[in-house]
Amino acid sequence: xxxxxxxxxxxxxxxxxxxxxxxxxxxxxxxxxxxxxxxxxxxxxxxxxxxxxxxxxxxxxxxxxxxxxxxxxxxxxxxxxxxxxxxxxxxxxxxxxxxxxxxxxxxxxxxxxxxxxxxxxxxxxxxxxxxxxxxxxxxxxxxxxxxxxxxxxxxxxxxxxxxxxxxxxxxxxxxxxxxxxxxxxxxxxxxxxxxxxxxxxxxxxxxxxxxxxxxxxxxxxxxxxxxxxxxxxxxxxxxxxxxxxxxxxxxxxxxxxxxxxxxxxxxxxxxxxxxxxxxxxxxxxxxxxxxxxxxxxxxxx
Ligand code: ADP
Ligand code: MG
Numbered sequence: 001x002x003x004x005x006x007x008x009x010x011x012x013x014x015x016x017x018x019x020x021x022x023x024x025x026x027x028x029x030x031x032x033x034x035x036x037x038x039x040x041x042x043x044x045x046x047x048x049x050x051x052x053x054x055x056x057x058x059x060x061x062x063x064x065x066x067x068x069x070x071x072x073x074x075x076x077x078x079x080x081x082x083x084x085x086x087x088x089x090x091x092x093x094x095x096x097x098x099x100x101x102x103x104x105x106x107x108x109x110x111x112x113x114x115x116x117x118x119x120x121x122x123x124x125x126x127x128x129x130x131x132x133x134x135x136x137x138x139x140x141x142x143x144x145x146x147x148x149x150x151x152x153x154x155x156x157x158x159x160x161x162x163x164x165x166x167x168x169x170x171x172x173x174x175x176x177x178x179x180x181x182x183x184x185x186x187x188x189x190x191x192x193x194x195x196x197x198x199x200x201x202x203x204x205x206x207x208x209x210x211x212x213x214x215x216x217x218x219x220x221x222x223x224x225x226x227x228x229x230x231x232x233x234x235x236x237x238x239x240x241x242x243x244x245x246x247x248x249x250x251x252x253x254x255x256x257x258x259x260x261x262x263x264x265x266x267x268x269x270x271x272x273x274x275x276x277x278x279x280x281x282x283x284x285x286x287x288x289x290x291x292x293x294x295x296x297x298x299x300x301x
Pocket of ligand 1: 047049055056057075076077078079080081082083084248
């Protein structure tokens, strides 16, 4: 399916259960509710290291995400956010628990998932042009050249980078480079987009633009997004839901719906009294000034 088609029919993507790929996990159907698209069940991660003590990064995390939902994960630096995202992406094996996408257990990077990392300068290849970078993962999908070219052009256009395909990443500003990384993810046609503090290294103005860009592509392309950030304002501005993490080894301290409606505006939304109330609530959770709700700690919603 082409990017243009996806724009028209976000929810009409091929279902995971019908696509070829990994075998289903043993207990998959029993674990899933009908609405769950991404299902994270009691995962924990302890890093084993030779010569020193094992390091427990994640104690226990459970949550679900629905199709087209924008879930923000907030937690202090070192909480285990990147570790969690790598487990969701199938890049890291949890020590315990499971991650399911649809009915399939994630045991390797699934073809329906794209990741945008924090460090864009290291995630783009300097010897490849912008178009070469965006098109690279499509080669693994074995798409015909004409199809790849079309996807690259349309994805660059979606992030307002028309006509930059022939340039090199190092000829672009930081904000433009991060947009190339987002275009690369879009060209891959993910059903789930994972983003790890993607705007942490750009200036405030560019950050606002990129936040609105991500909201727009979610609307146009209809994928689910799990967005990790330590910036509470950013999480409240972007999310349909916020999952707050404790400090490492992390657990879920709260799974909080954000009732600001689908349309967000940098000036109006941030001035909304509900925004201020929510950010104070999340700030208290993240800084540990608010006791975790007993029923929410370590549990999904
Ligand atoms: P965050 O993204 O929230 O800042 P991370 O997931 O990067 O947190 O790290 C969580 C904890 O796990 C930190 O204490 C970090 O030092 C540790 N950690 C991360 N990666 C590794 C690794 N490969 N080996 C051992 N410890 C690690
Ligand atoms: Mg991190």
